[in-house]
Amino acid sequence: MTQQTSKVALVTGGSRGIGRATVLRLAQDGYDVAFCYQSDEEAARQLEKEVETLGRRVLARRADVCDSAAVRELVSGTEQALGPIDAAVTAAGITRDNPLVMMADEEWHQVLDVNLNGVYNLCRASVFSMMKRRTGVIVNISSVAGVYGNATQTNYSASKAGIIGFSRALAKEVGRYGIRANVVAPGFIDTDMTSSLSGSVREKALETIPLGRLGQAEEVADMVSYLVSDRAAYVTGAVLQIDGGITI
């Protein structure tokens, strides 16, 4: 087994959007990176190659973040292949937008399951080893929808607000074990998730963003990079918004 010299990060929802940008950014920062993906195997393989090109070790696994046993296996597989996890980042997320009055039970449960239970599953599985080693960083990706709410997104907003409460409670719980837990709350970021929005919704959103543009996934990844680094050694339980000023 290769002697571990670099830090190890695990990212959920790593093959696309903010997760993908985070995988690449952390690899550039010198992390060996494991990530899981749900559906896009081709994108995952491509990303694996890009991380290897950066000279870092990489592990890509298909895993459903809603499945606690699968997430436990993902964590133990990462630890066996790359070493103990120093940074855990939860970026897996979905939307199933509908006005509440028209929302199907399935739409509610799917979003809560992936966005919130997925965070619980990864954090629960990875914090055990972090607590034993008395070191580790967790960054959970929420959304400004979780801070302020979005019409037609009661499910998404509830899940993202849940992530904030969860992360603050966890930060209080594990701080004395040398572990930090923070939240990044992006606004409109140019990813597959927002590309499915209709043209009129995008135009309307752009009008309300003081900086006049959508954010880039790489900009969110930069914030994650900061939070997992020692530059943020005194930052825990924080909710950092990156939204072009949309919530001002």
Added chain:
Amino acid sequence: MSDVYEERMAQIKEIVCDILEIEEDEVTETSLFKEDHDADSLRAIEILARLEKEFSISIDQSELGRMVNLKAVYEVVEGAPRA
């Protein structure tokens, strides 16, 4: 009780009392860390980590909830695989 049991239990007792900051004569094999000794339930992770190191074993996360008194900790240690 065998000498092996007594010896191992004494080692476990010493570790637990050191972490929970309680006197060894205050704790029995069945007194509860949390309810009887005012221990923070999260201290179980520190006990677990020290036991793993001391006995070169690997204790599963699912065992944390069982580790409520010395007797249970002893059983967890006995059932744990070598690291």
